Amino acid sequence: MSQILDVAGSVFSRHGFHSTSMEQIAEGAGVTKPLLYRYFGSKDALYLATITQVGNHLMSGLTLLMANPNPKERLKLIMLSFLTFVERHREGWSVLYNEALTSVGPVGEKVAFFRNSFIEASAKTIEELNDPSKAKSSDKAGIQAVALANIMVGAVEAGARWWIQHPEIPIRDMQKMIETSLMPGLSER
Template sequence: MGKAGTKGVSRTDRERQIVDVAVEEFGRHGYASVSVAAVARRAGISKPLVYSYFDSKDGLFLACVHRVGALLADAVAGAGSRRGSTGHALDTLSAIFTAVEHCRHAWSVLYDPALPPSGEVRDAVSLYRGRLAAMGAAGAAGLLTRAGHDDPLDHELLNGVWQYAVTAVMRWWSEHPEQSAAAMTARCARLLTALGTG
């Protein structure tokens, strides 16, 4: 990723560039391991400049959370027209892959296990995770309802399986950066078909 620089760049563009760098840093190394100094160094700007835009490490991370949270929630909300069918799972994965293809570590920003246990950062992360989980639960419920299954424990279990499966897929993708969004969609289509759900 290129350096943000400071000359001839509008405040809005500079903020966006800093957040681009920070998303990658936080996504790769985790909240606890990233410093504002490291982000500034990577972006080619001064640490005081980062503080002037975001006030603190938490402020910078919060900007990253809002960026990737909105990106992922919008992608999942707009995923395909096959709701209530098994094709919806693939549509959802494809939408996520496409949304974050140039921001591979976005998922890890929201699902970092080392986040602060409380506060504004935790609240923002919980909000976006909750939105994504609710959409996943609705998709699982629609699939089971269409198949005539109304046991709430079945719904709960399928939703849990889906949430963990998506996280596993995204972690695998981060370890295989050579895979494009299209390649990941095709790979998941093959796996879902092999499992009898595609």
């Protein structure tokens, strides 16, 4: 099943959802089209399953990162985790953040869930970074942390889009560029 979803992700990333046929995916996966329909029921359901698998890859390390007690280090690791996902799953990144990001319905909801999980983890970390007692100092501080987390995630996504076009840039250099531009504005509020 995972192999079929990998192939589907590859085909969707090259052709987009609307231009991809179940026949292309079946051929790439070495299965029959009826078998795809038996497993998934429709191209929409296959796309949703593909998005779910890609999103699970993205989220796989986030829970472990949140256990890091140092908020500054954790924030850097969240950014690195995102970049590592892009580096290892370029086609999955393309599916998740190019076409699916603007989707509505179940696919849009699934993409929003994955993206919001990163935003929530980042907001919690930013709030802890700015309040060492780890207690919410005010509603304003919480709102500010969420706003900054949205800015951070958006900037990392934009950086990742640029980075895909410049694969000669090592991941650590890209991480450093993002950290240098973002970290001063995320702490000491």
